[in-house]
Amino acid sequence: MKQELKELRKELAELKKEMSILKLLLNLPVERPLNRRDELHLVCRSLTVQNHKRQPGVWISSEAGGPEILLYGPDRKPRVLLEATNQRGAVNILGSDGEHRAQLFTHEEHGHVLVRDKDGTPRAGMKAADIGGVISVTDAKGRPLAFMHGDAEGGEVHVVTPKGQSAASMRVGSHGGMIAAHDTKGTPRSILTTVDSDGAAMMLGRDGHLRVALGATEDDGMVTVFHGKEIPSATMTATEDGGWVQVRNGEGEMMGILSASAEGGALALSAPDGQERVSARVMSGAGSIGVSDEQARMSVLLSQTQHGGLVVAYTSEGKPATVMDVQENGGRIGVTSEDGQVRAGLTRDKEGGGLIAAMGEDGGVQTALISHKEGGRITVMGPENTTLVAIAATPDGGKLAIYNDLGILRAMLHVLEEGGRLDIQWAGSPAAMLAANEHGGTLVVLDPEGGIRGSVPEADDAEEDD
Numbered sequence: 001m002k003q004e005l006k007e008l009r010k011e012l013a014e015l016k017k018e019m020s021i022l023k024l025l026l027n028l029p030v031e032r033p034l035n036r037r038d039e040l041h042l043v044c045r046s047l048t049v050q051n052h053k054r055q056p057g058v059w060i061s062s063e064a065g066g067p068e069i070l071l072y073g074p075d076r077k078p079r080v081l082l083e084a085t086n087q088r089g090a091v092n093i094l095g096s097d098g099e100h101r102a103q104l105f106t107h108e109e110h111g112h113v114l115v116r117d118k119d120g121t122p123r124a125g126m127k128a129a130d131i132g133g134v135i136s137v138t139d140a141k142g143r144p145l146a147f148m149h150g151d152a153e154g155g156e157v158h159v160v161t162p163k164g165q166s167a168a169s170m171r172v173g174s175h176g177g178m179i180a181a182h183d184t185k186g187t188p189r190s191i192l193t194t195v196d197s198d199g200a201a202m203m204l205g206r207d208g209h210l211r212v213a214l215g216a217t218e219d220d221g222m223v224t225v226f227h228g229k230e231i232p233s234a235t236m237t238a239t240e241d242g243g244w245v246q247v248r249n250g251e252g253e254m255m256g257i258l259s260a261s262a263e264g265g266a267l268a269l270s271a272p273d274g275q276e277r278v279s280a281r282v283m284s285g286a287g288s289i290g291v292s293d294e295q296a297r298m299s300v301l302l303s304q305t306q307h308g309g310l311v312v313a314y315t316s317e318g319k320p321a322t323v324m325d326v327q328e329n330g331g332r333i334g335v336t337s338e339d340g341q342v343r344a345g346l347t348r349d350k351e352g353g354g355l356i357a358a359m360g361e362d363g364g365v366q367t368a369l370i371s372h373k374e375g376g377r378i379t380v381m382g383p384e385n386t387t388l389v390a391i392a393a394t395p396d397g398g399k400l401a402i403y404n405d406l407g408i409l410r411a412m413l414h415v416l417e418e419g420g421r422l423d424i425q426w427a428g429s430p431a432a433m434l435a436a437n438e439h440g441g442t443l444v445v446l447d448p449e450g451g452i453r454g455s456v457p458e459a460d461d462a463e464e465d466d
Contacts, residue, residue, distance in 0.1 A: 161186075 020030045049058040059070040059078075066085040073079040081092040083105075090105035095118065103114040113126040122142065126135045132151035138144050139162060146159045154172035161167050165186030171178045176194030183189050183206070191202040203212040210230045215222040224235045227250070235246040244259035249272060257268045264282030271277050275296040280289045288303035297318035303310040308326025315321045315338070323334040323342075330348035337343045345357045349372065356369040364385045370377040375393025382388045386407040391400050397415030404410050412423045419436040426448070433444045443456040 023030045045063070046059070046061040048056055048060075051057050055076050056072045058072070059068075061068045061070075066083060068084075069082040070078050071080040071082075075096075077096055078094050078098055081090075081094060083090040083092065088106040090103060092100050092104075093102040095101045099116075099120045101116050101118075101120075103112070103116075105112050105114075107127075110128040110130075112128075114122055115124040117123050117140070119140075121140055122138060123140075124135075124137045127133065132149060132155075134147060134149050136144055136147035143162060143164060144160050145162070146157070148157045149155065153174055154177075156169060156171040158166050159168040161184065163184075165184065166180075166182045167184075167186075168182065169178075169180045171180075175196055178191060178193035180188045180192075181190040187204070187206065187208050189204050191200075191204070193200050193202075197218070199216045201214040202210055205211045209228070210226050212226070213222075213224045215224075220237065220239050222235065222237045225233050227233050231248070231250070231252045232246075233248055237244055237246075242259065242261040244257060246254060247256040249255050251272070253270075253272055253274060255270050255272075257266070259266045263284055264287075266282070267278075267280040268276050269278040271294065273294075275292070275294070277292050278290070279292075281287065286304045288301065290298055290302075291300040293299050293316065295318075297316075298312075298314050300314070301310070301312040303312075305325055307328055308331075310325040311323070312320050313322040317338075319338065319340050320336050323332075323336070325332055327347060329350050332345060332347035334342045334346075335344040341359070341361070341363050343359050345355075345359070347355050347357075349355055349370070351372055353370060353372040355371070357365045358367040360366045360383075362383070364381065364383070365379075366381050368377075368379040368381070370379065375398075377390065377392035379387055379391075380389040382405055386403070386405060388403050388405070388407075389401070390403075392398065394414060396417055399412060399414030401409060401414075402411040408425075408428055410425055412421075414421055414423075416435070418438070421436070422434040423430060424432040429448055429450065430446050432446065433442075435442045435444075445453045445455065447453050
């Protein structure tokens with residue numbers, strides 16, 4: 001009996017010892033009995049929670065490196081791993097082989113997300129940094145294929161080739177956005193952007209220099225074509241008043257401008273020195289074309305008047321030398337001297353006849369050739385347009401008239417019917433007449449009152465002959 005009691009005391013002591021250890025594990029007071037108000041606090045280095053089939057569901061471990069929690073799936077394979085260290089915390093999503101497939105963790109006080117393929121190779125990632133956030137996609141060898149970045153100025157997206165060159169990019173900043181397409185070498189070739197609400201599109205060459213630029217503002221548009229190292233060759237612009245086109249040479253110098261507005265259009269062609277050589281304009285319905293010399297002086301002008309066209313040829317000094325235009329009665333050609341005064345002209349009169357005139361230094365007509373319905377006429381004039389000599393055609397034939405310096409007729413040679421006649425005057429009155437008719441020739445001399453002084457043949461003989 002004593003021996004049994006001794007063994008019972010021994011077992012009771014061991015039971016108390018185990019109960020004390022269990023209380024320590026459960027974080028319960030050891031010195032007093034348990035009651036219903038006590039809370040359970042389990043203390044251990046590792047703990048496994050199983051389901052009703054005694055299959056693991058949760059595994060909790062605490063080691064010197066930090067605690068871990070492992071969650072199992074219904075297939076008894078680990079699927080989620082939670083870790084905590086002095087440097088970071090992490091949530092790991094595991095594959096059926098127990099390898100990491102996705103990770104959520106912190107590094108240098110910033111959050112990271114990493115996604116892996118079935119082989120465990122990282123293929124996509126997301127992280128936060130001091131200047132913003134980054135999302136990246138990589139290939140099987142870890143080379144980046146695309147990434148997205150954001151900072152205080154905005155965001156950007158890049159698509160990269162397997163060789164690491166950028167193939168396409170998109171940026172957003174404080175002034176607008178930009179989309180760029182690159183070639184296989186990573187050189188930008190096409191750019192679409194906005195700056196302060198204005199849009200622009202640019203195409204670049206293989207050397208990276210600008211080749212074509214398209215711009216737009218609220219109301220206007222512009223297209224510029226470049227060559228070489230961004231030297232503009234042609235520009236087309238639309239404005240509120242109309243449009244214009246500029247063409248430049250290889251040095252970027254302006255060679256031609258074509259413009260249009262509400263009042264009309266204009267074309268200007270220039271030499272390499274920048275001076276305008278040819279111009280064509282339409283203003284308020286009237287058109288003109290001008291050709292200039294190397295000194296920018298007008299050489300030829302083609303224009304429009306109220307009656308028709310106008311052509312002006314200028315001297316090397318820029319003074320008009322020849323003018324051809326249309327007047328009310330028809331066409332006209334004028335030749336000027338060095339002082340710009342017209343010296344010769346060709347035109348038509350009101351009756352449709354032609355007129356050629358030569359002018360003196362005072363601008364007055366000195367010689368004129370006229371064509372009218374009765375025939376032609378040549379007139380030679382003196383100062384103040386006084387007629388001195390006139391040769392004309394009459395219904396009977398021709399006539400020649402000679403005047404004094406006052407324009408008073410002094411002699412006339414003309415044809416009457418079938419004969420000729422010469423009249424000589426003095427002080428405006430007939431003085432002598434020489435005529436020819438079917439009877440022969442006649443000479444008549446008159447006094448100042450018009451009376452006959454003498455005649456050959458005698459007047460009586462002439463009457464008898466009649």
